[in-house]
Amino acid sequence: MKTDTIFYTLLQNLPSVLFEVLEKSPTLASHYEFSSVEIKELARRIDGLFLPKPEYPQDPIYFVEVQFQSDDNLYWRLITEAFVYLNQYKPEKSWQAVVLWANRDIDVGIPLAYQTSLAAGQIHVVYLDELVGTSSSIGLGIIKLVVSPEDKAIQEARSLINLVKTADAENGRDLLELVERMLVYKFSSYTRQELEAMFGLTEWQQTRFYQEVKEETKLEIIPKLLSEGLTVEQIARIFELDIEVVKQAIKNESK
Known part of the structure; x- marks a missing residue:
């Protein structure tokens, strides 16, 4: 499975992680619906769109792009998609663009034409491998797992599983399933039996x-x-x- 698909799955199932990486309150996730929206003029879809619910009209729209390889046109494409969306749907709301790069080295840099938007806080750039304070957050822990090299990812996974096991019963099964998907992706060369032995998993057979x-x-x-x-x-x-x-x-x- 492609890494960006993994992250869109994460955002869909645990939308609070977006606000955590933006250093905002994760409770803001309850104000939003995460969706994929068609842009007719470009004959394509925006996969990472956070739309405020009607009862939160003051909150901005977030256009989110996840990127794990260098792309010279990413900022041009993202901002173009944002403006085409705004023209097509004409929402009475402010908006912000968020780019989640795997690491700083692959960031091609924001074009001069959009530097004013960056200065105004309308464009947010996050380097996932530089996130700190992930030990108490399941969402940030999943990100840390995905971006870590395999030797470090094993310990990250064990810590994450322990964190999931302490989650409330209502969400525990869903969180375990989400972590399970990430483990299968991250350790794709291992059999399911090997993963069960490595991480002491038994509950996941019920997911x-x-x-x-x-x-x-x-x-x-x-x-x-x-x-x-x-x-x-x-x-x-x-x-x-x-x-x-x-x-x-x-x-x-x-x-």
Whole structure:
């Protein structure tokens, strides 16, 4: 999975992290809806858009861009998208652009044409690897995990899991699932069994994400079992799947 997709998943599931990296109160997340909006003039979508709820008209719109590689046109593109959006939807609100770079070295620099916007605080630039004070925040801890080199990420992951386990029961399962997604991404060369052993995870077998991956794994194995001579009925019985699901998996593979 692409790193920016991982981060948009994080922002969608834990929107308070945006306000933490901006050094604002994470409670501001309750004022917003995180969405993806189509820009007709550009025939594309803005994936990282924080829109204030109607009851918070004084709050600004946030256009968020996550970047893990150098891009000479990023600032030009982001500001263009922001202005095209404003022209298309004509909201009666202020706005700010936020760029989350993986590190300072890949930041190409804000063009001279937008330096005034930077000085006015309308453009915010954050270097994710320079974030501090992440030990007590699950959202910032996830960011730290993703941007850390693998040798350091293992300890980051263990600390993060311990932090999740102390979360309130209402949100604990959802947070565990979110961390699980990040672990699968970060340690993609490890098997799920190895990850369970490395991090002492047992609860994640009950999460929706684990069940989805488990189901996908079954579907991937079906064609191999079919080639070994097993029948559709036998495969369905072994995996405890509906026969129609097995048939559909075979049909998809043939395409």
